[in-house]
Amino acid sequence: MSVKQALLALLEQGPMYGYQLRAEFEQRTGATWPLNVGQVYTTLTRLERDGLVAGAGADDEGHVIYRVTPAGRDEVAAWFSTPVARTQPPRDELAIKLALAVTVPGVDVGRMIQQQRTATMTALQDYTRLKRGGRATTPTPSGDLDPNDPNDPNDLAWSLVLDSLVFAAEAEIRWLDHCESRLRRAAVENAGRPDPVVERPSPVPEPVETAKAETTETAR
Amino acid sequence: MSAVLQLAGVTRIHGAGETEVHALRAVSFAARPGELVAIMGPSGSGKSTLLTLAGGLDQPTSGSVSVEGVDLATLGNKGRARMRRTSIGYVFQDFNLIPALTAAENVSLPAELHGTRPRAARRAALQALEEVGIADLADRFPDHMSGGQQQRVAIARAIAGERRLILADEPTGALDTETGEEILRLLRARCDAGAAGVLVTHEARHAAWADRVVFLRDGVVVDESGSDPAETLLDSGAR
Ligand SMILES: Nc1ncnc2c1ncn2[C@@H]1O[C@H](COP(=O)(O)OP(=O)(O)OP(=O)(O)O)[C@@H](O)[C@H]1O
Ligand SMILES: [Mg+2]
Numbered sequence: 309m310s311v312k313q314a315l316l317a318l319l320e321q322g323p324m325y326g327y328q329l330r331a332e333f334e335q336r337t338g339a340t341w342p343l344n345v346g347q348v349y350t351t352l353t354r355l356e357r358d359g360l361v362a363g364a365g366a367d368d369e370g371h372v373i374y375r376v377t378p379a380g381r382d383e384v385a386a387w388f389s390t391p392v393a394r395t396q397p398p399r400d401e402l403a404i405k406l407a408l409a410v411t412v413p414g415v416d417v418g419r420m421i422q423q424q425r426t427a428t429m430t431a432l433q434d435y436t437r438l439k440r441g442g443r444a445t446t447p448t449p450s451g452d453l454d455p456n457d458p459n460d461p462n463d464l465a466w467s468l469v470l471d472s473l474v475f476a477a478e479a480e481i482r483w484l485d486h487c488e489s490r491l492r493r494a495a496v497e498n499a500g501r502p503d504p505v506v507e508r509p510s511p512v513p514e515p516v517e518t519a520k521a522e523t524t525e526t527a528r
Numbered sequence: 529m530s531a532v533l534q535l536a537g538v539t540r541i542h543g544a545g546e547t548e549v550h551a552l553r554a555v556s557f558a559a560r561p562g563e564l565v566a567i568m569g570p571s572g573s574g575k576s577t578l579l580t581l582a583g584g585l586d587q588p589t590s591g592s593v594s595v596e597g598v599d600l601a602t603l604g605n606k607g608r609a610r611m612r613r614t615s616i617g618y619v620f621q622d623f624n625l626i627p628a629l630t631a632a633e634n635v636s637l638p639a640e641l642h643g644t645r646p647r648a649a650r651r652a653a654l655q656a657l658e659e660v661g662i663a664d665l666a667d668r669f670p671d672h673m674s675g676g677q678q679q680r681v682a683i684a685r686a687i688a689g690e691r692r693l694i695l696a697d698e699p700t701g702a703l704d705t706e707t708g709e710e711i712l713r714l715l716r717a718r719c720d721a722g723a724a725g726v727l728v729t730h731e732a733r734h735a736a737w738a739d740r741v742v743f744l745r746d747g748v749v750v751d752e753s754g755s756d757p758a759e760t761l762l763d764s765g766a767r
Contacts, residue, residue, distance in 0.1 A: 422743075422750065422751050425743070425751065425753075426751055426752075426753040427753075428732075429732060429735070429736065429741050429753040429754075430753050430754070432732055432733070432735075432736040433736045433738075433741070433753070433754060435736070436733075436736040436737055440713075440716070440737075474733055474736070475733065477732070477733075477736075478731065478732045478733040478736075481732040482732065485570070489570060
């Protein structure tokens with residue numbers, strides 16, 4: 309993870325101790341990726357070993373303060389000027405689950421896709437409520453922060469992190485739509501009906517009452 | 529709270545016999561004051577059909593469409609046209625602006641047709657254009673505007689005045705992500721102020737501004753996400 313570089317970048321703003329670093333990190337990311345203080349101190353120890361930070365004494369309450377070294381500054385500069393590598397796609401449980409669902413007999417893939425889409429849409433609605441001012445259910449403990457104050461750079465940072473979650477959820481929903489239509493087309497072709505109207509349903513979906521009853525079940 | 533828009537068992541069949549198309553099948557659906565509902569679904573799933581029925585621009589083959597408790601079928605053409613000029617704001621998928629009129633004239637037209645004094649109508653139009661961020665283009669003609677600017681004129685026309693029901697068909701199709709989000713904020717604010725809104729969109733990111741998201745497929749509601757669908761079911765008498 310990028311905890312190492314993130315802490316170095318924060319220390320560029322001035323010397324800090326562990327709790328402060330965690331607070332600064334979470335102000336920008338809204339606790340989307342919670343950091344525990346243990347993790348912060350372990351990372352600082354490693355950074356010190358590598359010569360990227362150095363101890364700078366303690367404050368009145370005995371907190372050990374760290375500052376960034378010139379080597380640490382170089383590390384941060386390199387981080388900001390190098391694109392994040394996408395060579396190793398992160399393991400995606402949903403893609404793996406779907407890949408197995410389409411090959412294992414007896415799985416209702418259509419229903420799986422529908423349920424996932426509803427769940428992802430609900431998460432997307434939650435993120436959007438947070439963007440609107442955090443007045444509804446919050447997916448992270450950070451819901452009390454207001455991402456809408458344009459004058460606070462930390463708020464801007466967090467609002468961009470939220471946007472990242474929003475776009476990722478949207479991409480997932482588009483992908484699910486895409487899977488659904490590909491599977492339906494495949495089902496039509498497998499049924500040996502070279503149907504000229506590709507959009508035609510097969511099978512015809514349930515009428516509305518049944519479908520809604522299903523939805524209510526899903527919602528439980 | 530009673531619904532601003534209520535569809536009960538609405539079916540719309542286009543054509544007949546061999547070429548018959550079931551654009552909507554027995555759809556029941558309601559939008560209440562303060563509520564924004566999004567409709568998603570693949571191309572051809574019946575989204576625009578649903579919206580034109582809700583706006584009184586088309587009539588169901590069976591079932592009923594009511595706006596503010598009035599069954600649109602009982603109104604007649606004149607009554608429906610009146611409703612469209614006053615209660616219902618409609619953003620068309622293809623904008624539907626009149627090329628011979630300026631942006632401000634396009635926006636003020638419904639109010640003027642309804643008998644509002646031109647100056648008051650223009651003031652309301654300018655305010656709506658301001659809200660969609662193109663006050664400076666008030667006296668331009670549609671042909672001299674970008675697609676996104678024309679789309680915003682179409683939105684301004686739908687929100688000008690006190691509309692109780694706002695129906696928007698892909699209102700963000702021609703907009704970049706940030707402008708699109710501003711439009712959603714605006715629709716959301718109108719609903720928070722008491723209007724009911726129905727938004728057709730392909731973009732989940734925009735649908736997420738709604739209280740409920742309804743998924744259509746082949747003219748059928750297959751799925752719904754968001755708050756209290758159960759209450760809505762009771763409301764719409766679907767159960
Ligand atoms: N006037 C018409 N005559 C015949 N068929 C029609 C008519 N209007 C719509 N249809 C058919 O009804 C179905 C639903 O159309 P509709 O325009 O509601 O789809 P949509 O969901 O809005 O699609 P899109 O996302 O492409 O705008 C389609 O199969 C379409 O071909
Ligand atoms: Mg359409």
